[in-house]
Amino acid sequence: MIKAGIIGSTGYAGAELARLLLGHPEAEIVWYGSRSYVGQEYSSIYRNMFRMVDAQCLDDNMEELAKEADVIFTATPQGLCASLVNDGILSETKIVDLSADFRIKDVAVYEKWYGLEHKSPQYIPEAVYGLCEINREDVKKARLVANPGCYTTCSILTLYPLVKEGLVDVSSIIIDAKSGTSGAGRGAKVPNLFCEVNESMKAYGVASHRHTPEIEEQLGYACGQPVLLNFTPHLVPMNRGILATTYANLKTHVTWEEVKAAYDKYYENEFFVRVLPEGVYPETRWVEGSNFVDIGFKIDERTGRIIAIGALDNLVKGAAGQAVQNMNLLFGLKENMGLTQVPMFP
Numbered sequence: 001m002i003k004a005g006i007i008g009s010t011g012y013a014g015a016e017l018a019r020l021l022l023g024h025p026e027a028e029i030v031w032y033g034s035r036s037y038v039g040q041e042y043s044s045i046y047r048n049m050f051r052m053v054d055a056q057c058l059d060d061n062m063e064e065l066a067k068e069a070d071v072i073f074t075a076t077p078q079g080l081c082a083s084l085v086n087d088g089i090l091s092e093t094k095i096v097d098l099s100a101d102f103r104i105k106d107v108a109v110y111e112k113w114y115g116l117e118h119k120s121p122q123y124i125p126e127a128v129y130g131l132c133e134i135n136r137e138d139v140k141k142a143r144l145v146a147n148p149g150c151y152t153t154c155s156i157l158t159l160y161p162l163v164k165e166g167l168v169d170v171s172s173i174i175i176d177a178k179s180g181t182s183g184a185g186r187g188a189k190v191p192n193l194f195c196e197v198n199e200s201m202k203a204y205g206v207a208s209h210r211h212t213p214e215i216e217e218q219l220g221y222a223c224g225q226p227v228l229l230n231f232t233p234h235l236v237p238m239n240r241g242i243l244a245t246t247y248a249n250l251k252t253h254v255t256w257e258e259v260k261a262a263y264d265k266y267y268e269n270e271f272f273v274r275v276l277p278e279g280v281y282p283e284t285r286w287v288e289g290s291n292f293v294d295i296g297f298k299i300d301e302r303t304g305r306i307i308a309i310g311a312l313d314n315l316v317k318g319a320a321g322q323a324v325q326n327m328n329l330l331f332g333l334k335e336n337m338g339l340t341q342v343p344m345f346p
């Protein structure tokens with residue numbers, strides 16, 4: 001059995017990790033880490049875990065945890081993992097970091113967009129960007145995995161074949177994305193109160209959201225040139241789900257079948273990426289609770305643009321599910337082990 005520790009197990013991403021790992025046939029959770037609930041029963045915080053977990057919350061002592069765990073998941077705010085990790089820890093265990101600390105290769109870009117000083121930039125070069133469908137072979141060899149964010153996973157996987165195959169003008173990309181409120185975490189914040197969110201929708205982080213450089217960097221690797229794009233996130237009154245509607249100018253006239261062939265080239269054998277039939281566009285409820293990403297697209301002959309739409313569950317493929325997928329790769333397990341949940345509906 002793989003011994004797994006979760007630092008930040010009391011947050012939404014950490015709780016989703018606990019849910020998935022409890023159902024994983026080859027993993028056991030040895031550490032439910034917390035900052036505010038040390039010493040409390042985990043199931044007293046998450047009552048859905050009543051009689052499923054009898055452990056108490058422990059602190060975020062990563063050095064001690066590294067001696068016990070084969071893998072540590074850090075589902076904590078930006079900056080925390082970078083402030084805890086060291087050579088000793090990395091020699092004893094593997095880390096899958098759900099924050100953005102090791103996602104961006106240029107530390108100056110990270111510090112500018114996150115407004116933080118990076119506490120361990122020496123580990124950035126070796127960290128592998130854990131978008132399994134694209135970086136699978138590198139993940140298998142890693143000891144530090146930078147688990148991608150929810151908007152970014154959805155946006156990159158939706159656009160990747162179009163960019164990689166040179167089908168679109170990469171200077172024309174626009175991503176209009178929506179997220180459920182769990183994407184903002186469990187911490188109490190006035191903008192996330194029921195009355196602030198319910199029956200309303202809003203854009204935020206306009207032309208300034210910190211996921212922009214992450215998407216640009218990864219799509220830049222795909223096409224071999226710098227990518228500059230517009231990314232506008234929106235908050236919508238639902239618990240879970242990301243829907244990313246992406247737009248780009250097509251370079252030449254192509255048919256739906258030709259574009260589908262490009263998607264098939266990368267995703268035909270991918271368990272978690274489902275490219276939908278012509279005329280069908282993803283809905284967040286079709287992926288809820290699962291590690292699937294659904295993608296649909298349409299060529300607009302009138303404007304010469306392609307509109308590609310992706311949907312995923314921000315807490316699963318956008319966070320904890322992808323983290324477990326990375327764990328499976330790190331330990332040579334079947335990639336979808338513990339992740340074959342059928343999406344919830346309705």
Ligand SMILES: NC(=O)C1=CN([C@@H]2O[C@H](COP(=O)(O)OP(=O)(O)OC[C@H]3O[C@@H](n4cnc5c(N)ncnc54)[C@H](OP(=O)(O)O)[C@@H]3O)[C@@H](O)[C@H]2O)C=CC1
Nearest residue numbers: 008010011012013034035036075076099183185186187319
């Ligand atoms: N929510 C989502 O959809 C996604 C989140 N992520 C990323 O995952 C990470 C966690 O996000 P999320 O679960 O939403 O956040 P939450 O606010 O829900 O949870 C944060 C967790 O971190 C713990 N924590 C906070 N500060 C510290 C600290 N100083 N030391 C130790 N533990 C601390 C909290 O502990 P306690 O509760 O005990 O105080 C809690 O367990 C973030 O980096 C986020 O960007 C990535 C993709 C999607």
Ligand SMILES: CC(=O)N[C@@H](CCC(=O)OP(=O)(O)O)C(=O)O
Nearest residue numbers: 098099100149150151179183184
């Ligand atoms: C709705 C909402 O607030 N969403 C979060 C994204 C959460 C996330 O994905 O965090 P990472 O930065 O770790 O990727 C936000 O916009 O900041």
